Amino acid sequence: MAIDMSEHQNSHSMISGALATPELRADRWMNVLYLARKWEKTKNPLSKEQLLISLKNLEEIDIYFAYPGAICLKLLNEYLQENDTKAFLRLSQRISTNIISKKFHRDISVWDGENYEDEPFNRLPQAISRIKTKPYFEVLSVVPHARSRWQHIKEEARGVRRPEDEFIYETVVVGTAADALKGILLNSDIGAVVLYEGFEPGYSSQDDFLRVFKDVIDLSSVEEDEFLSLSLAQAIKKIRPELDIFLLSDQNIEDFSGKKESLIFNRIFYQMEEPLEIHLAIMEAIHCRYRTPFFDNLKKYAERPIATFHALPIARGKSIFTSNWISDMGEFYGPNLFLAESSATTGGLDSLLEPTGNIKDAQDMAAKAFGADHAFFVTNGTSTSNKMVLQALLVPGDIVILDRNCHKSHHYGCVLSGAQPYYVEAFPLVEYSMYGGVPLKTIKQSLLKLKSQGELNRVKMVDLTNCTFDGHVYDVRRVMEECLAIKPDLIFLWDEAWFGFAHWSPLLRQRTAMGAAAAIDEALNQPEALAAWEDQQKVLGENPTDEMLLATRLVPDPRSVSVRVYQTNSIHKSMSALRQGSIVLVKDAKFEHVESQFHEAIFTHASTSPNLQIIASLDVARRQMQLEGYGLVANAMRVSLEIRKQINSHPVISKYFRVLNNSEMIPEAFRESGLSEYNDPNVDWSKAIEAIKDDEFIIDPSRMTLSCGHAGFDGTTFKNILADKFNIQLNKTSRNSVLLQSNINNNRSDIALLLSVLNEISMDLENKFRKGGVDYKENFQISIDKLVYDLPNLPNFSKFDDCYRDDPKSDTLHGDIRRAFYDAYNESGCEYVLLNSPEIDERLKSGPVLVSANFVIPYPPGFPIMVPGQVITEEIIEFMRKLDVKEIHGFNKYLGLKLLNKKSIS
Structure with a gap:
């Protein structure tokens, strides 16, 4: 249907x-x-x-x-x-x-x-009514039986329930593969699927609803009768990989069960077996996802009578609850927080640094949930996760292709590892004082430039942010495939601090690091991969020019490529984890060669006293996403899309505020589909999905850049108004915008509150404008012009000073940031110059050159406009002088810019 x-x-x-x-x-x-x-x-x-x-x-x-x-x-x-x-x-x-x-x-x-x-x-049986608070899910049964039998199948499933069951479920029955796919797409409560062999395909290429997903996920196999149960199971896993699938077959199941393909099923039953066994298998499968090894053990630990003789007075809470002065802390947090604290790694607990028990089990479950080979919990944020990966995989002298506008942890990671960053620039959005993502052409140019200089062998890693703070999402698979076509042994680090939730969206998963790595892995093992590479070589010839390589959609040689991908996620940013809960996900074909040094990086950066509650929350966040993440993420999408529509169509609010659309956030050159607005009613399925599948960049729908410049507010001021007056919190701002984020915590009531607040502010502006005189209107327009039109250009990375470059005659951009960083520790070799002093202008014209001694990072926009050893240009100084933000890391306005003295470093 x-x-x-x-x-x-x-x-x-x-x-x-x-x-x-x-x-x-x-x-x-x-x-x-x-x-x-x-x-x-x-x-x-x-x-x-x-x-x-x-x-x-x-x-x-x-x-x-x-x-x-x-x-x-x-x-x-x-x-x-x-x-x-x-x-x-x-x-x-x-x-x-x-x-x-x-x-x-x-x-x-x-x-x-x-x-x-x-x-x-x-x-329902009386016993069931007594256990109504048990976790609920639904089972999809795909059957070959007539509709008249469907109700009997549901009743049969109810009949085998028991009071001691851990969960409760209802059954949904369909009769075709096509309806099964629609069911798992529409119904987020489905937690398991039972396939009764013999059902019909029921698939029609004219079905618009399935066609949208077919354009992203290969569903062609469900159109065929042969091995339909297996084909349907494979398609289900591509859409919702977390689901448990069971097969009821009347064939020779003993033969099939020994084949590799059968591993996609949790269990295979002969059709005449007892329904109770199927019920118990479903219960066990859900329990496996529901299980939280560390959290479960921590709860048991908290229930035990334990005397502590280790250095953690807060453990067990006695120093809190018996105190005259701080017992209110115990009342606020409750006893379990303190009962579940310990410095021990025994007695049912485990060590985060060298886990062998329940933490290891929890990490293994997280790896499976995210589609990774390995997962490592981190309790001090993705800043540390990034530094761990960089330190583990890079050595002094290695070159890393690095987005200049990435989080500061990547830059500091280069300082720690001694790797030399080759900074690549993202496309600028000057009108909003922000950057987007780094174009693929720019990344390829950097690799080809290093190849022409004979330094490609030194390039070990490409390190990019996906998605960016402002929501720019890469075509991750294409970036990796084209880079691997130039250098087959590259390692990729994708900082997906803000994008961890995307794994539970069948449309967005392909744009995550682990999703793309799995797709590349699968593609490279197909015979078509080698044929595509050979066809490409015939076109390019033996010595293709850089222009040819830049203009070609490159494919790698499957015989020489190793898929080596690392993904860092701030689980706390988009899932139900405590602050600083992060994870490193690994899909590295050569991990065994770097595993020991990876553990050294963990020993270097991880605390020997990690917060047990953060570890437990990482465990629980994985459980939640595996069991209900699909629906939660869909709701977050719904909230964001509704906010976009309501704000931009409101007759009063839209005069002063608007959520920027795709065409405003992504230049046309990177939107091959032409999609300009997620809520465009004229966009059909094929155009919309073409954007998600093929555009070089898309905007994460959950991230909404709200322009506030036309209301006369700079981003910081407007953020403070929302927080102080209306109790609405957000964190990221630009010169003339604020960033709104929808997540699995938001609901439609939040939409109503936001709209009412924006409407109140807009109506207040309307009244002031109507009652205000000529002076008010002129001043209002001046403030708008300053925020919306009089904007500083965004400076690009200039270059490292020659003394920090291996070959000053080369025109490549990498440099020894580590040496520059530590040169600045020598105070006698540094100087300070006030930002607005004439000396700066004179030195920009006639020298000596200005060389930054440290990182200078304004918030907003939050990217380093100077790094240690960088030559400071006129564009950088102009940008700094036009900044009106108060928070600039690495800059003291009373001392001025800290510079490296050329005489001391030459």
Whole structure:
């Protein structure tokens, strides 16, 4: 059955539907509720006709959900046919609010369509009603049976439930592979899939709903009858890899179970086996994801009577709760925080530095969840994660291709490792005082330049930020493939501090480091990979020019490439972890050769007294994302897309504020699809997905740059107004914008609050403008001109001073940042010059050259405009003089710029 998207498209773009697919049904139920209220109030036959259409459209989706179930839907239709407007409104309101609040997860009584004010609905066994607070999920059964048998399959599954079960589930039944794919896309509650061999493909190339995902994920195999169960399982894993899949076969399962392909299934059953075994296997599989090795052990540890003779007085809380002066701390945090503290790594706990027990188990589970080979927990943030990776993989003299605008931890990582950064520039967005991402052409040019200078052998790593603070996301796979075509042994570090959640979006996962690495790995093992490389070589010839290589979509030689990818995530930034909870993910074919030095980097940077609560929160965050991350991320997308639409279409708010769209954040040259706005109602499925699949850069939909310059506010001032007056918190600003982020914590009430605040501020500006005189209006316009039009150019990296370059005659950009950094420790070899002194202007004209002694990092925009050993140019000084921010790391306005004295370093 094809899903009609026309109704949804009235209020959301097609891209919105694709990114927030699980929220599609909730929107339609709210539309039914809206029409029900209208019908009950007016008794208008036209409203009834609209309800008939809405219910028909809703039924196309509701078949993929267990709640509200056939009985409630039948009752709702009966009320409609009988013109019982009050009963229809009452039941539709109950169903809608239960879906929005997910009350049906917790309260079995809401499943009763008619007697919901009486005892709990007795359609389910009495034992089940007593365990309504157990975690709830749904099982998708794909069967070859006639529809008349589907209800029996559901009842059979209910019949094997037991009071001692750890979880509770309901069954959703479909009859084709196509409906199975729609089910897992639409229903985020599905936690397991049971395939009964013999079902039909049911796939149509005309199905718009599946076609959008087919353009990103290869679903072609589900169109064929042969090995359909295996093909469907593979397609499901590509969409939602966390799901458990079981196969019921009437074939010779003993032979199939010994094959590699069978590993995709959690377990294979012969179709005549007892339903209880299937039920128990499902329970066990969910338990495996639900299990949190470290957190579970920490809870047990807290329950034990323990005397501590180690150096941590706060452990067990006795110094807190018995104190006259700090007992309020115990009251605030509660006893468990202190009972779960220890300096020990025994007695059920483990060592983060050399884990062998439950921390190791937790890390292994995290690696599997993120699609990595290895995972390492970090309790002092992704700043440390980045420095660990750089120190482990680079040695003095190595060259790393590095985004100049990346987080400062990468620059300091070069100082620590002795690697020489070859800075590459991101495209500038001068009108918003920010940078985007580094174009692929720029990265390739740097590699080719080093190759021409005979230094390509020194290049060990490409280090980039994905996504950037402002939301620019790379085509990660293409970047890695084209770079590997130039140098097959490159290592990649992707700082995805802000992008960890993307693994649980089937559309965004391909743009993560681990998602792209898996895709490259799979592609390189196909025979087509070698054929594509050989065809490319025929076109390029033996000695292709740099111009040819820059203009060609390069593919690597699969015989010489090693996939070596590292990804760092601030789990606390987008998942339910405590602050500073980070993770390093590894997919490195040669990890065994660097494992010992990687552990040395851990020993160097990790605390010997790591925070146990942060470790536990990393464990729990993984559990949550594996069991409900798909739906949570979809909701975050829905929130952000709705904020974009409401702000930019509001008649008053949009005069002063607007969320910048794709075309404003990404130059046209990097948007091959032409997509300019996520909420464009004229964008169809193919255009929207083409952008996510093929554009060189996209904007992370959850990150919204809110322009505030036209309201007369600079970013810092507006951020403070929101925090101090309206209790709305955010952190990143630019000269004329603030960054809004939606995450798994946000809901639609947050949208309403934000809009009401922006409306209040906008109305206040309207009143002031209307009542203000000519002077007010002129001053208001002057402030706008200063913020929106009179903007400093963003300076590029100049170069390292010749004394910090291996070959001053070379025109490559890398330099010895480590030596420059430590040269600045010699105070006698440094000098200070005030920023606005005439001396600076004179030296810029006639010398001696100005060489920065340290990092200078203004916040905002937050990138280093000077690094140790860098030559300071007129553009940099002009930018510094126009900055009106108070926080500039590495710069003391009373002392001036700290410079390296040329005489002392020459």
